Every structure is written in structure tokens, then in C-alpha cells.
Amino acid sequence: MxxxxxxxxxxxxxxxxxxxxxxxxxxxxxxxxxxxxxxxxxxxxxxxxxxxxxxxxxxxxxxxxxxxxxxxxxxxxxxxxxxxxxxxxxxxxxxxxxxxxxxxxxxxxxxxxxxxxxxxxxxxxxxxxxxxxxxxxxxxxxxxxxxxxxxxxxxxxxxxxxxxxxxxHVTSRDIADGTYRFLIGLGKKVIIANQLSEISGQFLVDGLDSLSTAGAWVGIIAFTLQIYFDFSGYSDMAIGMGRCLGFHFNENFRHPYCCTSITDFWRRWHISLGSFFRDYVYIPMGGNRRHQALNILVVWFLTGMWHGASWNFILWGLYFGVIVMLEKYTLLRVHDRIPRVVLHVYSLLLVIIGWGIFYFDNFDSMLIFFNAFIGQSAALTDFVSQAAITDNFWLWVMAIIFCMPLRGTASALLASMLGRSSVLHGGAVLCVRVCISLVMLMLSVALLVGATNNAFIYTRF
Incomplete structure (x- = not known):
């Protein structure tokens, strides 16, 4: 049978x-x-x-x-x-x-x-x-x-x-896996990204003139999480829909906020764009064989330009280009000798700063933000920033947890609990997927009813 x-x-x-x-x-x-x-x-x-x-x-x-x-x-x-x-x-x-x-x-x-x-x-x-x-x-x-x-x-x-x-040809497995992947992406976008966008907008748009240092950090961290769940959510939805149609698109994100260097971050973030510039620009220009530093800067200048016709995107691209170039001659040579937690904190801090450049296409607004970000503001903290954390505590927890590679950990845990029985393992995985899919669908529909903030960030590009 x-x-x-x-x-x-x-x-x-x-x-x-x-x-x-x-x-x-x-x-x-x-x-x-x-x-x-x-x-x-x-x-x-x-x-x-x-x-x-x-x-x-x-x-x-x-x-x-x-x-x-x-x-x-x-x-x-x-x-x-x-x-x-x-x-x-x-x-x-x-x-x-x-x-x-x-x-x-x-x-x-x-x-x-x-x-x-x-x-x-x-x-x-x-x-x-x-x-x-x-x-x-x-x-x-x-x-x-x-x-x-x-x-x-x-x-x-x-x-x-x-x-x-x-x-x-499309199999029943393709439709099941594609639908599940689509609903995961829908949940990322509607349940997490949309809610985080309200927090980032509260500080980085509406409250920019009176921004405190804590508000600057809360706002940009919210945007850091928002842009990941927004774009990776869309990628998941695209991959899922493609799978239902019989197409197998490559992965576009691999838990980028688990990185241990900026080089590692860009191997995990928007993989399709990075591999495009690597194969069609960086390597034809000489790659690692000649003029490596120049090649890196050209690629990152183009990466910034690709994201938008604005000087902040060019600055953002060159910012990461310089860091990637410096890492090749410094950090990556001693990478294995540095504690992983130090590398992780270092990487996330530079990524957050980068998203600060990315967010503002007005240099005056960017200057206001970074002054507050480094402590040069009228107040270090305020009630609004504290409320943004406490009132949305479970949103923050959920966003941080789902940035991590949970799938591998959950699969290993399930396998250890059920032993070697493939029938039990397959049935348990199916039940978990069905439950997750139903929860994602119901919550997403509930949040979409009457919602006004549903635009994907990357539709601008």
C-alpha cells in the first residue's frame, strides 16, 4: 500500500x-x-x-x-x-x-x-x-x-x-510543502513585521524630533527585525507559491542575525542578490585574483545603488563594502580564536548601524537619529520607549526567537523523543505542520481585516 x-x-x-x-x-x-x-x-x-x-x-x-x-x-x-x-x-x-x-x-x-x-x-x-x-x-x-x-x-x-x-510536474508533496512555506511567510509578514513597523515608525518617523537615546535604539532594533521578517516572509511566500507550481527556487535567507561577521551576514542575507553580484560582477572583474579591494568596493557600490536611487543607499553599500574588505585582511584571519559571543555582538552592532543608514534617505533626519543613537540627545530614556518594550514584550520575544534556526533544533528534539520510527516521526511532523499552518492562517486573516499597513519594503526596489 x-x-x-x-x-x-x-x-x-x-x-x-x-x-x-x-x-x-x-x-x-x-x-x-x-x-x-x-x-x-x-x-x-x-x-x-x-x-x-x-x-x-x-x-x-x-x-x-x-x-x-x-x-x-x-x-x-x-x-x-x-x-x-x-x-x-x-x-x-x-x-x-x-x-x-x-x-x-x-x-x-x-x-x-x-x-x-x-x-x-x-x-x-x-x-x-x-x-x-x-x-x-x-x-x-x-x-x-x-x-x-x-x-x-x-x-x-x-x-x-x-x-x-x-x-x-507538481506532486501532492510539493503542494503540501509549498502551502506550509507560504503560510510561514505570511505569518512572518503579517504577525511580526507589520507590528514591528508600527514601533519603528513611532520612533523613527513620528517621534524623530524628540527622539531619546533609548527611543533611537528601540526604533532601529524594531526596524532591524521588521526588515528581516518582511523580506524573508515575502521570500518564503514566493518559494512556497513556486513550489506549488512545480518550481524550486533557491533559499534567500539563512538566519542572517546568527552571523559571526559581516562577511558571514551577507552570505546569509538576500543570498540571490549576493550570488548575482559575485558571479556576474565580482568574479569577472578578477575576484580574489587581482584588485580584490577595488572589486569589493565596486560590488558594494552597485549593491547600494541597486537598493535605491538615493545617496543614503550608496553610503550604506560602501559602509558594508569597507567592512567586508577590512575583514578579509583582519578579522577573518583570526576568526577562530575569538569567542563566538564577541563576534556575534560585533556583527549585530554593525548591522544595526547599517540599517540606520539604510532607513533614512534624508541626511538631516539621519544625523538626528545617529546623534540620539550615540547618546547625544536631550534624554537618555523616556516613558514612550519603555512602554514600547513592555507593551509589546511577547512580540519582541517571538521576533528574537524566530530569528534563530529553530527547525533543525525542533527536528532533532522530535527525533530523540520518537526514536527511530519513521512512521511516528512523519505523523508527528504532519500534525505539527497542520497546527502551525492553521494558527498562522487564522492570526494572519484576523490581523489583515481592517489593517492599513501591509506594504512589503522590497517592492520599492
Whole structure:
């Protein structure tokens, strides 16, 4: 009976011969999803996909013009993102320098950074012969426009899903695991991130003019936790929805606040972005072989620029770039000799400072915050900051606990309690998952009813 059940699950809910129909339906709903919030800019995405499709065909077929087609495709994608994301910033910067130029009014298309980088990933993978050129425009459109990760990532490499675009099937296990992962992400966002955003906004926006030192710390720690649960929650939801559709996206977060260095932090945080810059910028520039320090600074300058057209993002990127560069020549060489708790405190402190730079796109507001942060404020503490801790005590506890790698610990504990019985272990895991899923769903729905603060932070990028 068990063998028969396994055979039935392996066949999948959908057959392999239905891929064209499934892809067509998924493309249609992805375009509707994007057009729902950006009806005009859906045409920009279609044009972008068409040009990348043509460049990809030339790269895949031609022997003499492969490099020229790659360069042309990269220039096209860079021009698209620079025009719609950075043109206003460049014009404003020139005006600030005394050069009068008209400042265009261009709205930022949602998710342009993500789908542009995925287009670049496609061209690079085809050029390196990691994946063949896509011969169906609709299938490349599916890769670029796939709604689970379209507007806020993660950045899915073409090689990751190339085979699944053409041949995939969805099993009952995929749907179960994907649904569970989606509900975990929903809970992270609605139950934790949204509540923390109210605390961070209370101090870093509404109460900035009268900010105490304790308020500065409470506000920025709330934002530190908020941005993790916000973005990792969205990544979990995207990975879960992708799994339900038969796609297996790579992990994007691995408990970054458990890091022991800034280098370690960025190996755990937004992994898809870090690996993109590593493979497509850092290594082609020479990587560790030559000009390493310059390569690191260039990558981190671009990382800052990718996050937003503002000087605070550039400063934020260079801040981490300098730290990562210095760690390679200092800390990482004696890393194993330093107590882990010291490394952990050191890393979290620098990360929190970094989020302080990231949060404020106004330098006057940033200066007010950091003055309070280092104790240069009218008051060291106040009733508001104390109330923010005591009134939300269990929210803080829950947020800190869920930053830790609980899954491995829980699995090991469950295994030790149930012994070697795979049947008991599987049944216990199923019961726990069902209970967690129901709790996440009910609490999330209850909090979403009448809520007004539900935007994902990374939709800005």
C-alpha cells in the first residue's frame, strides 16, 4: 500500500504533457497580477522581454556575434533600469551641483530591479552555455514575469528554472510543502513585521524630533527585525507559491542575525542578490585574483545603488563594502580564536548601524537619529520607549526567537523523543505542520481585516 501511494504521488497532480497549457495560464495570470498595480508598465516589461529574447537567440545561435549580442543586451538592460530608476536621481544631483537640467517625472516601475537582473542572468547563462537559449518567447516571458517572485524577488537565476519551464510536474508533496512555506511567510509578514513597523515608525518617523537615546535604539532594533521578517516572509511566500507550481527556487535567507561577521551576514542575507553580484560582477572583474579591494568596493557600490536611487543607499553599500574588505585582511584571519559571543555582538552592532543608514534617505533626519543613537540627545530614556518594550514584550520575544534556526533544533528534539520510527516521526511532523499552518492562517486573516499597513519594503526596489 505504501508503495502504491508513493507511485501515485510520484506521478504528480499534473502530467508532463500539459506544460504548454500550464505555462500559458501562468503567463496570463502573471501579467494580470502585474497589470493590476502597474497597467502601463506591463508593456515596458513585455518590450524588455522581447529584446532579451532576441539577444538570447543571437547569443545561442551565432558564433561570430555572441559577444556583441551579449554586450548589446547588457547595455539595453542597464539603460532600462537607469532610465526608470536613476534618471531622476542623476538630474537632481546635477541640479544640486549647480548644473540646471530638467528633472523628469518618471514613476518607478514595481519590481524593475528584480526582473532586469533576471534578464541579465538569462543572457549571461546563455552566453556561458550554462543553459540553452529559450526558443519560445512565451516561455522566456514566463521566467521573467512569474508572479510569485516578480515584484520583490528573490532573484531567480535562469539556470535554476530552465528545465522546469519545459518539463515539470507538481506532486501532492510539493503542494503540501509549498502551502506550509507560504503560510510561514505570511505569518512572518503579517504577525511580526507589520507590528514591528508600527514601533519603528513611532520612533523613527513620528517621534524623530524628540527622539531619546533609548527611543533611537528601540526604533532601529524594531526596524532591524521588521526588515528581516518582511523580506524573508515575502521570500518564503514566493518559494512556497513556486513550489506549488512545480518550481524550486533557491533559499534567500539563512538566519542572517546568527552571523559571526559581516562577511558571514551577507552570505546569509538576500543570498540571490549576493550570488548575482559575485558571479556576474565580482568574479569577472578578477575576484580574489587581482584588485580584490577595488572589486569589493565596486560590488558594494552597485549593491547600494541597486537598493535605491538615493545617496543614503550608496553610503550604506560602501559602509558594508569597507567592512567586508577590512575583514578579509583582519578579522577573518583570526576568526577562530575569538569567542563566538564577541563576534556575534560585533556583527549585530554593525548591522544595526547599517540599517540606520539604510532607513533614512534624508541626511538631516539621519544625523538626528545617529546623534540620539550615540547618546547625544536631550534624554537618555523616556516613558514612550519603555512602554514600547513592555507593551509589546511577547512580540519582541517571538521576533528574537524566530530569528534563530529553530527547525533543525525542533527536528532533532522530535527525533530523540520518537526514536527511530519513521512512521511516528512523519505523523508527528504532519500534525505539527497542520497546527502551525492553521494558527498562522487564522492570526494572519484576523490581523489583515481592517489593517492599513501591509506594504512589503522590497517592492520599492
Amino acid at each position: 505504501a508503495a502504491a501511494l508513493a507511485d501515485r504521488n510520484s506521478v504528480g497532480v499534473f502530467g508532463k504533457g500539459q506544460n504548454k497549457a500550464k505555462n500559458f495560464v501562468l503567463v496570463c495570470f502573471s501579467l494580470i497580477f502585474y497589470a493590476w498595480g502597474e497597467p502601463l508598465y506591463v508593456f515596458l516589461m513585455l518590450v524588455s522581454v522581447f529584446f532579451n529574447f532576441r539577444f538570447g537567440l543571437i547569443i545561442g545561435k551565432s558564433r561570430n556575434h555572441r559577444r556583441a549580442a551579449l554586450v548589446g543586451g547588457l547595455i539595453f538592460n542597464i539603460l532600462v533600469i537607469c532610465t526608470f530608476k536613476y534618471l531622476v536621481f542623476f538630474a537632481q544631483t546635477l541640479n544640486d551641483c549647480g548644473i540646471n537640467v530638467p528633472v523628469p517625472r518618471i514613476a518607478l516601475p514595481i519590481g524593475i530591479s528584480f526582473y532586469t537582473f533576471q534578464s541579465i542572468s538569462y543572457l549571461m547563462d546563455v552566453y556561458r552555455r550554462v543553459s540553452p537559449a529559450q526558443r519560445r518567447f512565451s516561455d522566456l516571458l514566463l521566467y521573467i514575469s512569474m508572479f510569485p517572485q516578480l515584484i520583490a524577488g528573490p532573484i531567480v537565476r535562469y539556470q535554476t528554472v530552465a528545465e522546469e519551464i519545459h518539463d515539470r
